[in-house]
Amino acid sequence: MTxxxxxxxxxxxxxxxxxxxxxxxxxxxxxxxAHLPGQSLAVALLLLDAGAGRESPGREGLxxxxxxxLEEGTAQRDATSYALAIEALGTELVAGLDWDSFQVSVQAPxxxxxxxxxxxxxxxxxxxxxxxxxxxxxxxxxxAQRMDWANPGPRADAALRADLFGVENRWGRPLYGDxxxxxxxxxxDIRIFHSEWFLRPGTLIVVGDLERLDLDALAATxxxxxxxxxxxxxxxxxxxxxxxxxxxxxxxxxxxxxxxxLGHPSPHRAHPDHVPMRLAGxxxxxxxxxxxxxxxxxxxxxxxxxxxxxxxSRRFGRFAVSSGVQTAVTAPALVEAVSEITRxxxxxxxxxxxxxxxxxxxxxxxVELQTPRAIAAALTTxxxxxxPDDYHARLRTALLAAEVEEVSAAAAAHxxxxxxxLVVEGDAALIQAELAATGLGEVSTSTR
Amino acid sequence: xxxxxxxxxxxxxRLDNGLRVVVSEDRTAPAVAVNLWYDIGSRHEPxxxxxxxxxxxxxxxxxxxxxxxxxxxxxxxxxxxxxNATTNPDRTxxxxxxxxEHLELALWLEADRxxxxxxxxxxxxxxxxxxxVKNERRQRYENVPYGDAWLRxxxxxxxxxxxxxxxxxxxxxxxxxxxxxxxxxxxxAYYAPNNAVLTVVGDTSADEVFALAEKYFGAIPARSEIPxxxxxxxxxxxxxxxxxxxxxxxxxxxxxxxxxxxxxxxxGYDVTSVLATVLGSGRGSRLYQRLADGERIAQPDLVGAYxxxxxxxxxxxxxxxxxxxxxxxxxxxxxLGEVVDELATxxxxxxxxxxxxxLLSTAWWRQMSTVEGRADTLGRYATQFGDPRRAAxxxxxxxxxxxxxxxxxxxxxxxxADRVTLTYLPEESS
Numbered sequence: 001m002t003x004x005x006x007x008x009x010x011x012x013x014x015x016x017x018x019x020x021x022x023x024x025x026x027x028x029x030x031x032x033x034a035h036l037p038g039q040s041l042a043v044a045l046l047l048l049d050a051g052a053g054r055e056s057p058g059r060e061g062l063x064x065x066x067x068x069x070l071e072e073g074t075a076q077r078d079a080t081s082y083a084l085a086i087e088a089l090g091t092e093l094v095a096g097l098d099w100d101s102f103q104v105s106v107q108a109p110x111x112x113x114x115x116x117x118x119x120x121x122x123x124x125x126x127x128x129x130x131x132x133x134x135x136x137x138x139x140x141x142x143x144a145q146r147m148d149w150a151n152p153g154p155r156a157d158a159a160l161r162a163d164l165f166g167v168e169n170r171w172g173r174p175l176y177g178d179x180x181x182x183x184x185x186x187x188x189d190i191r192i193f194h195s196e197w198f199l200r201p202g203t204l205i206v207v208g209d210l211e212r213l214d215l216d217a218l219a220a221t222x223x224x225x226x227x228x229x230x231x232x233x234x235x236x237x238x239x240x241x242x243x244x245x246x247x248x249x250x251x252x253x254x255x256x257x258x259x260x261x262l263g264h265p266s267p268h269r270a271h272p273d274h275v276p277m278r279l280a281g282x283x284x285x286x287x288x289x290x291x292x293x294x295x296x297x298x299x300x301x302x303x304x305x306x307x308x309x310x311x312x313s314r315r316f317g318r319f320a321v322s323s324g325v326q327t328a329v330t331a332p333a334l335v336e337a338v339s340e341i342t343r344x345x346x347x348x349x350x351x352x353x354x355x356x357x358x359x360x361x362x363x364x365x366x367v368e369l370q371t372p373r374a375i376a377a378a379l380t381t382x383x384x385x386x387x388p389d390d391y392h393a394r395l396r397t398a399l400l401a402a403e404v405e406e407v408s409a410a411a412a413a414h415x416x417x418x419x420x421x422l423v424v425e426g427d428a429a430l431i432q433a434e435l436a437a438t439g440l441g442e443v444s445t446s447t448r
Numbered sequence: 449x450x451x452x453x454x455x456x457x458x459x460x461x462r463l464d465n466g467l468r469v470v471v472s473e474d475r476t477a478p479a480v481a482v483n484l485w486y487d488i489g490s491r492h493e494p495x496x497x498x499x500x501x502x503x504x505x506x507x508x509x510x511x512x513x514x515x516x517x518x519x520x521x522x523x524x525x526x527x528x529x530x531x532n533a534t535t536n537p538d539r540t541x542x543x544x545x546x547x548x549e550h551l552e553l554a555l556w557l558e559a560d561r562x563x564x565x566x567x568x569x570x571x572x573x574x575x576x577x578x579x580x581v582k583n584e585r586r587q588r589y590e591n592v593p594y595g596d597a598w599l600r601x602x603x604x605x606x607x608x609x610x611x612x613x614x615x616x617x618x619x620x621x622x623x624x625x626x627x628x629x630x631x632x633x634x635x636x637a638y639y640a641p642n643n644a645v646l647t648v649v650g651d652t653s654a655d656e657v658f659a660l661a662e663k664y665f666g667a668i669p670a671r672s673e674i675p676x677x678x679x680x681x682x683x684x685x686x687x688x689x690x691x692x693x694x695x696x697x698x699x700x701x702x703x704x705x706x707x708x709x710x711x712x713x714x715x716g717y718d719v720t721s722v723l724a725t726v727l728g729s730g731r732g733s734r735l736y737q738r739l740a741d742g743e744r745i746a747q748p749d750l751v752g753a754y755x756x757x758x759x760x761x762x763x764x765x766x767x768x769x770x771x772x773x774x775x776x777x778x779x780x781x782x783x784l785g786e787v788v789d790e791l792a793t794x795x796x797x798x799x800x801x802x803x804x805x806x807l808l809s810t811a812w813w814r815q816m817s818t819v820e821g822r823a824d825t826l827g828r829y830a831t832q833f834g835d836p837r838r839a840a841x842x843x844x845x846x847x848x849x850x851x852x853x854x855x856x857x858x859x860x861x862x863x864x865a866d867r868v869t870l871t872y873l874p875e876e877s878s
Contacts, residue, residue: 152591
């Protein structure tokens with residue numbers, strides 16, 4: 001035998017360090033920075049309290065349109081000049097939003113970051129928002145969404161979200177809206193949203209070799225000409241628990257796969273069970289070796305992959321499982337996925353599974369937090385969720401200390417297999433009867 | 449202008465069995481990236497065995513002599529690591545990034561599947577992973593609009609028998625026909641220490657890695673004859689533009705224009721990389737300015753151009769645009785073709801060139817900002833050019849490209865007579 005049969009144990013553990021965090025108020029706004037010595041690239045990210053949660057129901061997609069309209073010319077230059085100026089620095093303006101925040105960022109070689117931040121501030125604070133440009137960007141975004149919605153997934157996601165949170169609420173509608181709501185936006189909607197939320201200072205996050213950067217100057221650039229204070233962000237949304245499981249079928253004639261989205265509401269981000277819930281989600285559907293992926297992919301061969309997790313924002317959360325399975329095995333895949341969720345809720349997790357989940361999530365902190373962008377995202381988490389500077393070190397400790405009992409208790413408390421909404425996007429003519437025969441719940445057809 | 453794109457140490461050795469080992473120490477973060485490039489890609493696959501190299505990549509996670517089925521993933525994730533593998537026409541690549549104290553575990557796992565996969569390979573595993581790969585084909589290529597564009601472009605660009613003629617994912621028929629002995633023979637033929645490069649980057653030293661490599665890989669025997677892929681360096685141009693139209697369920701007309709350029713790693717391909725950035729990267733690019741902003745015939749999010757970094761034949765340059773509502777495929781194709789043609793006739797300005805070089809510099813340093821990005825790069829240069837130190841040449845080579853070179857390469861390889869045009873049309877407009 002030429003191979004060594006004994007598996008090696010670990011060497012001495014290296015200390016885990018999250019970069020030193022700098023926080024201070026500058027020029028009316030907040031500055032949060034982290035030092036990455038020797039990095040060639042640096043990131044500046046402006047965080048605004050202008051996430052999708054600030055949009056009114058019926059106006060969803062507004063932030064997505066505004067994100068693109070920012071680059072259609074500024075008080076100082078037209079769209080083409082702006083593109084050439086920022087790309088000549090080797091960077092591009094990255095603008096996007098989630099439920100809790102709107103983020104605009106640039107990544108550039110350290111010596112070019114100050115000029116990039118000037119252009120960032122110019123686009124965020126002084127976009128032209130000419131009516132014709134805004135209408136064109138809106139129409140392009142509606143077209144882009146129609147393209148996206150031709151893929152499997154978005155319709156199923158929307159059906160799940162509407163059923164979990166109620167289509168009358170903003171959080172019951174898609175994060176970026178849908179092709180129809182985007183097309184219906186008016187120029188004034190965009191301009192008013194900008195004046196309401198984009199002229200407050202917000203928080204500037206800077207990550208890079210801080211010895212080569214003047215933080216106060218960067219912050220002064222980012223916050224110039226701003227005013228207005230923080231606005232109350234609202235507490236966790238109250239949901240009325242629903243009884244009974246149901247199947248929602250989204251027809252996709254001719255589909256060779258069925259897209260599965262199974263889910264139910266779960267606690268918001270600040271819930272005290274956040275860590276044990278995340279670990280339970282990892283055992284069930286997070287890691288490659290999770291119960292769901294092992295059974296549905298590795299044992300049955302029904303899919304290329306299946307994932308499940310708890311995801312939370314400031315005001316709400318959801319547990320969801322997603323996959324694409326071959327059409328012919330849609331019903332058995334659904335039955336087996338629900339059965340794994342039920343088993344996890346009823347019997348909890350085992351120590352060997354938890355050991356993998358625990359050290360995977362803890363180790364990922366060392367492995368993933370290498371780049372300026374990754375550290376900037378971690379700082380964003382601190383700001384959005386009001387967490388302390390040593391949060392990541394504490395998180396690592398909490399993950400490693402989690403016991404089987406508390407993770408099993410979190411699975412028991414926060415998984416609700418009897419209240420799952422099971423959305424299936426596939427060829428209805430081929431799968432409808434089989435889905436009804438599973439007995440998993442009443443089958444209805446989505447009109448989306 | 450930097451004189452090097454790789455300002456970190458590089459140390460190399462070669463074990464007696466031919467395994468090349470590359471180490472780049474960096475103590476910044478307590479993590480190490482382990483990366484194995486095997487010189488086996490879909491270009492090596494004979495007729496009737498398309499998709500084998502990629503299916504093999506899946507089988508490599510299913511257990512080996514001392515590693516039980518599913519244990520590989522469990523051990524790497526269970527120590528906090530990230531892992532994956534990819535297959536392309538040129539090569540198969542396996543990689544994991546782990547907290548530094550688990551380096552030895554990662555090397556043990558890689559050695560065990562290099563030297564001990566065949567005894568663990570069962571019919572059940574083969575059948576299961578064949579199903580998974582067929583699901584991957586459905587999910588990534590068949591069930592999404594335009595998903596099969598790459599599968600269609602390759603045979604239009606490269607003639608039958610050329611190593612890049614068929615796509616890496618392979619055909620369902622070949623995958624169905626694969627039997628266990630064929631797979632065992634495939635591993636025996638290509639998964640040899642003298643057909644691989646092991647690269648380790650991060651919180652470790654060359655001495656440590658060389659000693660561990662000898663300990664775990666040293667006794668795996670070399671193979672004397674590793675079958676070469678067919679030579680594809682010279683692709684005779686047909687002299688006739690090739691077009692293909694597909695009427696299918698897509699939401700809007702889309703056009704791909706593709707050309708064979710130069711192999712990755714050559715001076716001609718460096719020019720092509722800068723040219724592609726001028727043409728189709730960012731809002732300041734020619735395609736965006738002309739088709740998305742100027743004439744407004746293309747959807748702004750879906751216009752672009754890129755080279756595919758393949759090293760053993762003239763690599764493809766692909767430009768693509770998707771029609772805005774009311775714009776016909778003919779008009780879009782004409783507009784796209786015109787912008788590509790002008791690369792040879794309308795000189796690239798200093799501002800266009802600076803913009804492209806600035807974007808490429810940032811992209812390069814982004815790849816270098818992680819230990820796994822650096823490990824992959826060193827493995828590539830060691831495998832394809834025999835020396836990982838040549839990675840340092842790429843960025844300076846891009847930065848030295850001139851407008852005249854771009855015009856010359858455009859005239860040489862982007863002629864309309866050598867063009868492949870693939871058009872997707874929605875069903876209702878036919």
